[in-house]
Structures are given as C-alpha cells and as structure tokens.
Amino acid sequence: MTMPDLTTLRSDIDQLNRELERLLIKRFALVKQVAAHKARTQQPVCDPQREAAILAQLGQSTPELQPALQAIFQTIMAQSRTLEQTLLTKEEL
Numbered sequence: 001m002t003m004p005d006l007t008t009l010r011s012d013i014d015q016l017n018r019e020l021e022r023l024l025i026k027r028f029a030l031v032k033q034v035a036a037h038k039a040r041t042q043q044p045v046c047d048p049q050r051e052a053a054i055l056a057q058l059g060q061s062t063p064e065l066q067p068a069l070q071a072i073f074q075t076i077m078a079q080s081r082t083l084e085q086t087l088l089t090k091e092e093l
C-alpha cells in the first residue's frame with residue numbers, strides 16, 4: 001500500500017480540525033446551558049465527580065492514547081469551567 005503524501009495527510013487533518021472545532025463550539029453551547037441551569041439551581045461550577053467519570057470513559061478502545069485524550073479533555077473541561085464562571089460573574093445567563 002502506498003503512503004499518502006504529506007499534503008494529502010495535512011489536508012485530511014485540516015478537515016478533521018474543522019470538524020473538531022464545530023463539535024467544540026456545539027459543546028460550549030451546551031456548557032452555556034449547563035451554566036444557566038446551575039445559576040438557577042445554585043450549584044457550583046466545578047463538579048469533580050462528573051469530570052472524573054468523563055475522564056474514566058476515555059481511551060477504552062485505545063489505551064495507548066488514554067493519557068493524550070485525558071489531557072485534551074482536562075483542558076476542554078477547564079475551559080468550560082472558565083466559560084461558566086465568566087457567564088455567572090457577568091450574569092449573562
């Protein structure tokens with residue numbers, strides 16, 4: 001089997017990056033709704049149990065990628081917490 005050339009591989013990565021960006025934007029939109037829910041019900045932004053459960057699900061079919069996946073999702077959830085906190089502080093909910 002011939003190896004795809006670098007330009008093709010990068011083009012595939014660019015396309016995936018756009019999909020990932022679209023999915024992340026959708027995820028942040030859901031996080032905004034979670035923030036509104038938490039404001040109404042007076043729950044704290046940070047839920048360590050929920051974060052641990054999300055991290056535990058990652059890399060089950062690809063254990064060699066588990067540390068990378070967990071690091072990425074830790075960053076995503078940290079940014080989600082920051083977004084929630086910003087919205088709650090500005091009362092933009």
Ligand SMILES: O=C(O)C(=O)C[C@]1(C(=O)O)C=C[C@@H](O)C=C1
Nearest residue numbers: 034045046047050051077080081
């Ligand atoms: O599920 C929540 O309670 C959220 O606020 C969302 C989320 C996440 O990004 O998945 C973010 C912060 C919490 O610590 C837990 C999870």
